[in-house]
Amino acid sequence: MLPGWTKQMWWKYLSIVLLVYVLIGGLTVPLGPGLVSINPIAFTPGAENNFTIEAVNTHFQTGKNVQVFLKSAGKYLCVENAKATSETSLRFMLPMAQLANADKVDNTFDVIVNDDADGTIALRDALVMNGLVPDSLQANECVVAVANNLHTGFAFPYREILYESIRNTFYHVPMWFSMLLVLIVSLVYSIKYLSSNNKLYDIIAAESVNVSLLCGALGIVTGMMWANYTWGSPWPNDPKLNGAAVGVLIYLAYIILRGAIQDEVKRARISAVYNIFAIVIYVLFIFIIPRITDSLHPGNGGNPAFSKYDLDSHLRLFFYPAVIGWVLLFMWLVSIRVRIRFLEEIKLDNE
């Protein structure tokens, strides 16, 4: 007798609704404001320097109170004549007299822009000061006073390096969540098989592994595309990536193992035992090793956790539905595969 969840429809419709919501919303919500570049990127002390800032999704002209600051070593320096030339670009002048306590200033500067509509946006280490700072440089440290720090519109965060690819959060990450959950389902049914010898449980465990491999393949493909854009290579030498590859290979070996054993009962028992050990090794390679070594992934190798910086409240509105939607969709595939296998078994028994 098939488990009741395989035939229930409500969660299958729910997966469609959630994923349509994620697809449409996740692709159409714009990115928030952000600074793209500053020109020139270096300046020489002792002369007046004029700069141009280019940005995206900003409101420099319509937003009120546009202010520009430079930040270095915890000190803020105000600039002069900040003037918007369009909604996404502005010019400012940096008189050398503004360099306060020059001996304490590093030679790289973050450029920070604030206006009432866009809040505070920054470009880290954007500006380099050429040469040594003359001791005689006199200046005033400016007092930072802004009316609004936060962007007021509905948008995804603008992150340097990630840019528009931040939307891949709704596809790449849920693939691995789905793979793990489907593998846990497989583990549960493997244990149930060992305690009951019910052939149906073996079918559910095997089909769950098949579907989890699809999740893993899609996770690797979406990850490679993302890595190519953000890290410059589709497969950098990262323990999380190599661990994911090993994890997928472990379950490919499970499929090969099943195919190599002719006797049904022996195949089911050996693969169920293998499955229990496989998930331990999978968790070790995907979740534990990347956390104790250097890794490019957020939340691994001492990097800030994913949720701290990259997952803001607007992303969460789509990320959590995406995780639930993808998990339910893959469980739907499991249910279909199990029911087909179950019908095949009935047909074979009748013959």
Added chain:
Amino acid sequence: MNKLRVAVVGMLLPFLANAQESGADSIFRSNQKYYVVAAVLTLIFLGIAVFLLSVEKRLKQLEQ
């Protein structure tokens, strides 16, 4: 085997589209092409959902 080949080729096709610079993203949005892409992706997903529902329907018939 053919299905497997189609699946593998389908999975690799996205690599043909290189990720775009943020400037190109702005161009996509300004001429509405971005929204066409979003609409096509949604239609493809709805097609997959309809296919799964039809498989579900056929399975129910076979089970009865």
